Amino acid sequence: MKIITNPIEIDQALVGMIKKYKNYFIATAWASLGSKASLALLKNRNRIKKMVVGIHFYQTHPNFIKEFINSESVKFILKTSGVYHPKAYLFYNSPEDWECIIGSANFTESALSKNSEIVVHLKSSDPYATSVYETLTATINNYWEKSESVDKNFYKNYINVWKKNQKKVKKLSEQYGRNNSNKPLVKSKLFTLTWDKYFKQIKNDKFHSFKGRIELLDTVQSYFEHEKHFYKFEKIQRREVAGIATSNQSESAIEWGWFGSMIGSGKFQNRINSNNVYISDALDCIPLHGEIDKTNYNCFVNYFNQAFPDGGSGVAIASRLLAMKRPDYFVCIDKQNRTKLCDEFGLPKSVSFESYWDDIIERILDSIWWNSKKPSNTLQAKAWNGRVAMLDAIFYEEK
Structure with a gap:
């Protein structure tokens, strides 16, 4: 087990696992392109078994959704009673050969480049590995049952609403003009x-x-x-x-x-x-x-x-x-x-x-x-x- 707190190192760890393993089980609240891990994922998209992405607060970028229109392996949580907020990345060859990252990092460019994040890197050789693997797969399978594939019409509608709400999102992040304030x-x-x-x-x-x-x-x-x-x-x-x-x-x-x-x-x-x-x-x-x-x-x-x-x-x-x-x-x-x-x-x-x-x-x-x-x-x-x-x-x- 390893704790990773540097976003660049999290990105690198994900890239390494994407290249190493044949199967991906992923649950993330938000996603975007731009990180090295996202580029590696696109190159190996045929290895994605189940990836469930949320769209709450319009934080998932349209550029990610566009890549997975009508996908059978990447689906989206469109509505829940609460906020869909997991960040779990499981990569495996078999139940006895796997690695995962669980923590605060979403699959977004910001999370994997500049945000303050903390994750746990676990392996199949760690204690209680069987329990971890079974819990992760069961949980992501549960998310999968609640997720939906999206079509071109959804993408067009989403991008319009996303553009409209970007100003609100930026203001909530205290992003106004080009000058970053040094005072909250x-x-x-x-x-x-x-x-x-x-x-x-x-x-x-x-x-x-x-x-x-x-x-x-x-x-x-x-x-x-x-x-x-x-x-x-x-x-x-x-x-x-x-x-x-x-x-x-x-x-x-x-x-x-x-x-x-x-x-x-x-x-x-x-x-x-x-x-x-x-x-x-x-x-x-x-x-x-x-x-x-x-x-x-x-x-x-x-x-x-x-x-x-x-x-x-x-x-x-x-x-x-x-x-x-x-x-x-x-x-x-x-x-x-x-x-x-x-x-x-x-x-x-x-x-x-x-x-x-x-x-x-x-x-x-x-x-x-x-x-x-x-x-x-x-x-x-x-x-x-x-x-x-x-x-x-x-x-x-x-x-």
Whole structure:
């Protein structure tokens, strides 16, 4: 008997047994291709006597199912009263000549390459071998009776549902964008806040006025409600929304630099002052009400970048506009809040257009406070309508 804890060694052990033995009895909760063991299995598929694979939570990859459509030796557990969750691999020439691996490792690329796994490697020469062999074969035979072969129609249906659920699966694994966070979400004080606790934090604005921030957001929303397209705004209104209006230019007492002052961005000021049509087109991609998805965001980014053919586009100025039109979905990321906000999620300080949505906004949209019901209290309801933009009140720091 041997304990194996390294996934690469588990993979190697499986490959060795696949090549050595003439018969395979396998039960695994999930399966995929990509590991060395999976490639060896495909080359020796005629040796598979009974392999039973589960599909719970859509963790079995369609690429594995495709290889075994209408198979008489590989079947699938499509429905059970509980979760089908075994991981047992028996390879034998006879009841007196066999080896098996039992433990935590599924027959997936991740389990056999990078996951933390632990298995027991047993042989027919080990103590109580007869009992182990008989128990394994009986158990897998029992699974086999509950399993089914799948056809092309099942495969087509499965792959559609699998694709739809991959986003959910990745989020449950805390996989958002390309940047891997070095901080679990459960350690994020922000992510797990209830609405009441989140409201207390944004109300306790250390540098600016909470009510002043609410007034700013309300005013900008009234602009968008009055005029559908940004290019129809008055010049001073465009400057206010863009965060480049100063107190002596605006008739309002509002501090327009809150939520990200963009006065230092010369090219951005030029585009706003000249009423560049691509800025307006970009904002048209973002609906004023209802849900927003990455398609809306990508549309915005595409038009926004076209306003800067000579360079000068960036996440800071773009996110300022996004936070003004939909403060319930977007926060302006600038040098005053970037460090603390990224630290909160354990992310790199460099934020690209892609990582802004995938790594930051997607995480925010999964938070407890963001998914709370709209409060009945008037002031809280206004804060809730601007709840993502108001993150600036928490992470802002003077430079």
